[in-house]
Amino acid sequence: MAARGKHRRPKARSLTRGVVAAGTGGAALALPIVGATGAHAAAQPAQTAQVAQAAVPQVELVTYKVAAGDTLSKIARKHATSGSWKTLYQANRAVIGDNPSMIHPGLTLTVGTKKSQKSANKTKPTTATTQTTKSAASTVTPASAKTYTNDLDGWIKESLDVMAQNGIPGSYDGIYRNVMRESSGNPLAINNWDSNAAAGTPSKGLLQVIAPTFSTYHVPGTALDAFDPVANITAACNYAAARYGSIDNVNGPY
Known part of the structure; x- marks a missing residue:
């Protein structure tokens, strides 16, 4: 989910006008002063805050440490690996070696990936960005693992x-x-x-x-x-x- 930064957005203020007296000999001219924080000046930063917000997808590896009694088939079913144990073996062949049956307790296998969304800056995310992040997060909810009784x-x-x-x-x-x-x-x-x-x-x-x-x-x-x-x-x-x-x-x- 996109990180919510601590920030303050500039308040748009109405056009500010003041009067200053400029000396012109013995007379005084009334000159209008336009405030620097007027509506026109505030419009550009406010628009930028919404456009600059972007979600940066990051992929994280999901690992599993082999326990006694584990097999590639059992691990693949437990973690809902697409393509069963063969896909799991191909992804971890460098770790397992040439014999897919020879896995031992303590071996760390990569069993999948998940995506997370992080904000590119600390501006407040728009509604569209928040919905996109929630949608991405919902796709990585782990499936319930199938278990078997030991009998x-x-x-x-x-x-x-x-x-x-x-x-x-x-x-x-x-x-x-x-x-x-x-x-x-x-x-x-x-x-x-x-x-x-x-x-x-x-x-x-x-x-x-x-x-x-x-x-x-x-x-x-x-x-x-x-x-x-x-x-x-x-x-x-x-x-x-x-x-x-x-x-x-x-x-x-x-």
């Missing part, structure tokens, strides 16, 4: 949002049905007895994904830990989509 319901919903951003099919019911069959909803479940385990690659997490499958179908922007609930669900659904068309088509061991 199976929240993990599935967050994963579905990530899947939607990456064109991966699947429904809540399809994911829930397979999670309950594979792990009973335990994100730390691990199979240490089947053939995969015997080969040194035990199935892990909510949808019991082995390491090679998780690595191949991992979705950028999610955690690299196969036990991470959202990363596990999303990678498994990505694999199921490639092999079966959708996790909804999986009704048994896959």
Whole structure:
């Protein structure tokens, strides 16, 4: 919003006339004196005060410090970044590096910009300038961030949002049905007895994904830990989509 300066505007005074006596020998002539603060003299500064007022737009960067458990997808959704996590990654590639999944707590990312209006001088802003400033300020009101509960319901919903951003099919019911069959909803479940385990690659997490499958179908922007609930669900659904068309088509061991 434009800053309101402390100032005084000159008061327009009516044309002031006085009479002075000028000696002309023995007679006195009455001469009119026009005051310096007359209406004509005040008109120009008053007009200038309104014309000189201008709003100077300034752009400020909005930053975010990465916290434990954050992913680019989660940060992009929280700050309503246009273009999802990919846009966020491109804007911060110099900070993040070549692997968009490798973000660590304490990293400072630029998540957007906002505009502010400041007065070019200390004259009182006109009505038009005030309305323009208010309009600009209203455009930077932050959108409410989407949050998820830290339970199976929240993990599935967050994963579905990530899947939607990456064109991966699947429904809540399809994911829930397979999670309950594979792990009973335990994100730390691990199979240490089947053939995969015997080969040194035990199935892990909510949808019991082995390491090679998780690595191949991992979705950028999610955690690299196969036990991470959202990363596990999303990678498994990505694999199921490639092999079966959708996790909804999986009704048994896959």
